[in-house]
Amino acid sequence: MSNIFDALQRAESENAGAESPPFSLATELLQVAEQKIRVSALNVEQLGTEERPTVDSLGSNAPAAAPAEDVEREDLEHEDLEHEDLERCPVLPVSIREEGRLVSVGKEGSLGAEKFRFLAVRLHQLRQSRPLKKILITSTIPQEGKSTVATNLACTLARRRAQKTLLLEGDLRRPSLAAQFGFGKIPGLCEWLSGQAGTINIYRLEGLGLWILPAGAAPQNPLELMQSGKLSALMKQLETWFDWIVIDSPPVLPLADASLWSRVADGVLLVTRKDTTERQQLQRGLAAIEKSKLIGALVNSSANAAHSDYYERYNSSSANQTKQ
DSSP states (O other): OOOTTHHHHHHHHHHHTTSOOTHHHHHHHHHHHHHHHHHHHHHHHHHOGGGOOOGGGSOOSSOOOOSOHHHHHHHHHTOOOOGGGGGGSOEEOOOOOTTSSOTTTTOTTSHHHHHHHHHHHHHHHHTTTSOOOEEEEEESSSSSSHHHHHHHHHHHHTTSTTSOEEEEEOOOSSOOHHHHHTOOOOOOHHHHHTTSOSSOOOEEETTTTEEEEOOOSOOSOHHHHHTSSHHHHHHHHHHHHOSEEEEEOOOSSSOSHHHHHHHHOSEEEEEEETTTSOHHHHHHHHHHSOTTTEEEEEEETOOOHHHHHHHHHHHHHHHHHHHO
């Protein structure tokens, strides 16, 4: 897969002129990683649908989940939530701050919203050649914008009302989605994994056509909860209910949480930030992700004023022609 935001990267190079900015080193690493991804993708295709790698064969350094899936599947079978009942999930009112970064809602005419629409199109294209329903959004370190990317992507995918989209908050250590959408503390994934809740706490966001499974109250032992054996069974059940599942994951460094999420995901998008992500961090982050699952990388906070002005002028001109 080519770099998803290649237009932004080209703009970055044009602005740099003859000098080579520090972030160009990260770009070179991404290009090398993409070449390895193409080779891995060919190997995965040759395996066929009946010989896909099992969880234990992915080569992750994270501890394997406990073999309690059969027991937990029995619990899932007693859930009263069915695919056709998703419309009856509790509805949460949404209050998005104007200064927030959720450009896919309320700022659909912006350049940022257009980039997320382009990302959604690329994911639809990829799904024609490989299984791709559960998408993990992660980064190398905190503060690179992974949660912002996850929420904007989920909102964009949810615009296709015929396809149901779930935003799953997988960062159990530092939940942030409640603040982004403006709802308070509510039970979520942690309560279900710990057995405090008898049903899966899925909610529908008012007016967005999007479902959300929040993290809930941050636990003291998030890694133990994820290794309980219930997570794998849960993801298999969610896969039967939703067409897209966007997982907001913790960073890959230095915790093992993202490795566990990667085991249950179909593909991984790595978020980097211009002038923030260092070469060594990016290199370690790429090494921590299973190459057959790395479907692309995003360069966050990379914008070109000239391109932005052009898009705004083009968008305004199109709107005026429509009114006439």
